[in-house]
Amino acid sequence: MKLSDIISLLNAEPLNQFDPDIDVVNACGSDLLSDVLAARYDKSLLLTGVTNIQVIRTAEISDIKAVVFVRGKRPQDDVISLATKLSIPLMTTSNSMFAACGILYKNGLPPGDVQ
Amino acid sequence: MSETYTLSFNIKAMDFSAAGEASSTIKKVLMHLGMPPSVIKRAAVCSYESEMNIVIHSYGGTLTLSIDSSQVIINAIDIGPGIPDIEKAMEAGYSTAPEEIKEMGFGGGMGLPNIRDNADILEITSSSAGTNVKIVINIGG
Numbered sequence: 001m002k003l004s005d006i007i008s009l010l011n012a013e014p015l016n017q018f019d020p021d022i023d024v025v026n027a028c029g030s031d032l033l034s035d036v037l038a039a040r041y042d043k044s045l046l047l048t049g050v051t052n053i054q055v056i057r058t059a060e061i062s063d064i065k066a067v068v069f070v071r072g073k074r075p076q077d078d079v080i081s082l083a084t085k086l087s088i089p090l091m092t093t094s095n096s097m098f099a100a101c102g103i104l105y106k107n108g109l110p111p112g113d114v115q
Numbered sequence: 116m117s118e119t120y121t122l123s124f125n126i127k128a129m130d131f132s133a134a135g136e137a138s139s140t141i142k143k144v145l146m147h148l149g150m151p152p153s154v155i156k157r158a159a160v161c162s163y164e165s166e167m168n169i170v171i172h173s174y175g176g177t178l179t180l181s182i183d184s185s186q187v188i189i190n191a192i193d194i195g196p197g198i199p200d201i202e203k204a205m206e207a208g209y210s211t212a213p214e215e216i217k218e219m220g221f222g223g224g225m226g227l228p229n230i231r232d233n234a235d236i237l238e239i240t241s242s243s244a245g246t247n248v249k250i251v252i253n254i255g256g
Contacts (some may be wrong), residue, residue: 034225037160038232050220054167057135058220061142061159078132 001023001109003066003089006045009103010073010093012068015080018089024065026112033058039113047100053076056082064088070097120148123179126169126193131219134170136162137178144180145187157233158187161250164226165191171216172198173246185255191248198241205231219251 004020006012015019030036031112036046036058046064048055051073059067066089069075074092075083093100105111122144124137137139145199150158162178169176169191176193198204205227212222231237236251 031220032225033220033222034164034223034229037164038225038229040156048220052219052221053132054135057139057163060139061135061163064157 001045001104001107003091005107006068006104006109007091009107010068010091010095010100012091012093015069015074015090015092016084018066018087022065022089024109026110027101028112029070029097029105031097034106036062036064041112043053044112045104045109047097047104049073049097051079053079055079056086056088059083059088060086066091068093068100070095070100118183120182121179126176128170128173128175128177130170135163136165138166141178141180143191145182148182150187150254154187154252158189158250158252160233161230161252162189162227165189165248165250167221168248169193171212171221176245185253187252187254189248189250189252190202191250193245193247195243195245197243198226198239198246201239201241207256 001024003022024045025043028041029047031049032107042063042067045066047068047070049070049071069092072094141162145155145158149254166178174195179190181188203209207228208224210222216222221256235253238249239256240247
């Protein structure tokens with residue numbers, strides 16, 4: 001699913017500049033960053049309510065392709081700057097975690113951690 | 116590569132803005148050296164969890180990356196106060212982290228279990244004087 005589709009489905013606002021044609025193959029929703037690290041994602045979208053700099057470090061380490069902050073949360077400028085430096089697209093949506101995950105799932109974006 | 120390549124980082128306790136920088140560099144070094152993607156990913160996760168453990172649970176320490184022709188080794192050494200019960204700390208979900216750490220997305224009790232799941236060899240020794248975590252990842256798989 002392209003980031004442009006995610007922006008439109010979640011009515012999300014981009015927080016840095018990125019190529020809307022970037023593709024993610026699956027997604028995870030978590031506020032527990034060690035769970036994200038545990039799951040061995042690749043080319044995934046992360047949906048989270050955590051906005052500190054460790055989200056970006058976790059994305060970098062886990063090969064997370066892009067991050068959506070739920071419930072309209074916005075990280076501080078230093079967090080956005082690090083993401084931009086690492087070429088990690090950031091977006092924010094007013095949808096809740098459950099709603100945002102549900103909308104993307106319903107529209108064909110699978111979970112990245114099916115057991 | 117016949118000789119061992121070594122790189123060390125000082126890790127400060129409770130410095131959350133810098134936490135992760137060492138592991139970010141370690142990941143970049145492994146990528147630069149052309150390591151297999153699975154080795155890079157596993158080493159990066161082990162390194163980052165170890166780095167966060169030093170930041171959250173210790174008085175400070177060092178993270179050292181060593182690479183030879185067959186192994187990537189990460190040594191996380193801190194100066195205390197030690198892990199009271201290593202067996203418990205290895206249980207998924209067991210955490211001694213304070214509430215404010217949990218609000219940051221860490222302290223979920225998955226750090227050492229994540230390291231164990233990604234390492235080929237994991238050795239932990241701990242006393243009140245400090246904890247020494249040695250992680251070995253075989254480059255050949």
